Amino acid sequence: MDKRLFKEWESCVKCGICRSVCPVFKEEKSEPYVARGHITLLSELIKGNIDFSEKEAKDYLYKCLLCTTCVESCPNDSHTDTIVEIARHEVIKKHGLPTYKKILSKLLKSRQAMDFAFKSASTFSPIFAKKNNKPRDGIKLRIEVAGKDRLLPPIAKQTFLDKYGNDKKSRVVLFPGCLINYTYTEIGDAFVNILKKLKIDFSVPKKQLCCGAPIYFAGNFEDARYLAEKNIELFLSLNAEHIVVLEPTCASMIKLDYPKLFMYFEDKKWEEKARRVAEKIIDPIKFLFDQTDVLRRLKKLPIRTTYHDPCHLKRALKVKDEPREFLKAISDYTEMKEADRCCGNGGTFSIDYRETSLKIASRKVKNILDTKSEYLATSCSACIMQLADILNLKDHKEIKVYHLLELIDKALEA
Ligand code: SF4
Numbered sequence: 001m002d003k004r005l006f007k008e009w010e011s012c013v014k015c016g017i018c019r020s021v022c023p024v025f026k027e028e029k030s031e032p033y034v035a036r037g038h039i040t041l042l043s044e045l046i047k048g049n050i051d052f053s054e055k056e057a058k059d060y061l062y063k064c065l066l067c068t069t070c071v072e073s074c075p076n077d078s079h080t081d082t083i084v085e086i087a088r089h090e091v092i093k094k095h096g097l098p099t100y101k102k103i104l105s106k107l108l109k110s111r112q113a114m115d116f117a118f119k120s121a122s123t124f125s126p127i128f129a130k131k132n133n134k135p136r137d138g139i140k141l142r143i144e145v146a147g148k149d150r151l152l153p154p155i156a157k158q159t160f161l162d163k164y165g166n167d168k169k170s171r172v173v174l175f176p177g178c179l180i181n182y183t184y185t186e187i188g189d190a191f192v193n194i195l196k197k198l199k200i201d202f203s204v205p206k207k208q209l210c211c212g213a214p215i216y217f218a219g220n221f222e223d224a225r226y227l228a229e230k231n232i233e234l235f236l237s238l239n240a241e242h243i244v245v246l247e248p249t250c251a252s253m254i255k256l257d258y259p260k261l262f263m264y265f266e267d268k269k270w271e272e273k274a275r276r277v278a279e280k281i282i283d284p285i286k287f288l289f290d291q292t293d294v295l296r297r298l299k300k301l302p303i304r305t306t307y308h309d310p311c312h313l314k315r316a317l318k319v320k321d322e323p324r325e326f327l328k329a330i331s332d333y334t335e336m337k338e339a340d341r342c343c344g345n346g347g348t349f350s351i352d353y354r355e356t357s358l359k360i361a362s363r364k365v366k367n368i369l370d371t372k373s374e375y376l377a378t379s380c381s382a383c384i385m386q387l388a389d390i391l392n393l394k395d396h397k398e399i400k401v402y403h404l405l406e407l408i409d410k411a412l413e414a
């Protein structure tokens with residue numbers, strides 16, 4: 001492992017400031033579930049001084065949202081997310097992946113397999129799921145799989161890549177991410193509409209694969225590396241100026257975690273390639289704000305809005321003010337309390353620890369209602385899934401959950 005990564009845990013001075021901000025610690029009140037506890041236990045694990053059983057490892061390592069709230073508030077810039085990711089990798093080397101994560105890894109590595117799985121699910125979804133359209137269109141499974149009464153995203157009839165994929169070269173390249181490609185395609189449509197209204201030429205490379213975030217965060221670095229290399233080769237061959245990644249988690253994975261992954265493998269050649277790609281990665285909100293005049297062209301909509309900051313957009317990509325500027329321009333905007341508090345989704349965290357995940361999400365509901373806004377906007381599909389689910393469970397179906405790109409599209413005249 002590259003020695004630059006060791007500084008991530010050697011800088012922790014055990015001050016405990018992270019205890020006051022960690023959403024998981026707020027619910028669990030136990031030291032192994034906060035940054036300081038993670039760092040103490042996991043650094044000893046990586047140095048080989050202690051060992052975990054499979055059950056302990058799962059408990060200590062996977063009950064972290066990787067939300068990086070602790071990193072943001074740490075006076076010593078200790079990167080808990082990096083140490084948790086590395087420790088997960090050490091543990092799966094010894095104990096292997098849980099079965100469902102093994103299947104997920106195999107699926108995500110193959111576009112054909114993903115297409116087949118989602119297209120089959122779309123065809124048969126009337127049999128195993130019923131529609132539920134509040135607070136956002138979604139489906140509920142007739143059998144309990146990912147949690148009782150869980151509101152899941154709808155499965156698209158036509159994927160984003162099938163609709164827009166091509167092999168041309170452009171200054172602007174789009175990477176939708178799996179959630180927008182297979183489920184929330186209407187969010188991708190909204191960004192495409194905006195680009196068309198602004199007369200910006202773009203391309204959508206058909207050969208792009210999953211960014212690998214779900215398997216990297218599970219500690220499966222080998223399969224994540226496979227996906228990273230495929231995507232990096234593709235992006236470098238396109239020679240684009242901007243690679244607009246529609247999901248902040250995917251953007252942060254490609255921009256920040258790909259170079260880190262190659263540092264872990266001490267592969268300088270691929271690290272350098274990953275850094276060249278990283279320079280071009282941009283989130284769509286930041287792209288519209290910095291690279292276009294769209295803000296000046298928006299009309300005001302007669303709606304009251306509030307905004308939830310996705311962790312990866314605010315903390316990893318540092319995009320915080322731009323979404324608020326857009327919302328102030330197009331609506332009657334009210335800032336909610338603790339807008340940047342994690343929604344509790346955390347990818348597979350919301351499947352593995354549904355109860356804790358919902359407790360974390362429940363704290364957001366009061367803050368949303370206090371703003372008296374009828375529209376909740378955010379900029380991440382996973383946050384949309386989590387917030388629509390908790391608002392549905394708490395019977396607050398009067399709130400409409402939207403992606404900010406959908407609202408910008410509505411407010412932008414053709
Ligand atoms: S991770 Fe940072 S905030 Fe937490 S105990 Fe260590 S130095 Fe303090």
Ligand code: SF4
Pocket residue numbers: 021022023024025033034035038063064065066067068069070071080081
């Ligand atoms: S990344 Fe988030 S959940 Fe994990 S220890 Fe830090 S604050 Fe807690």
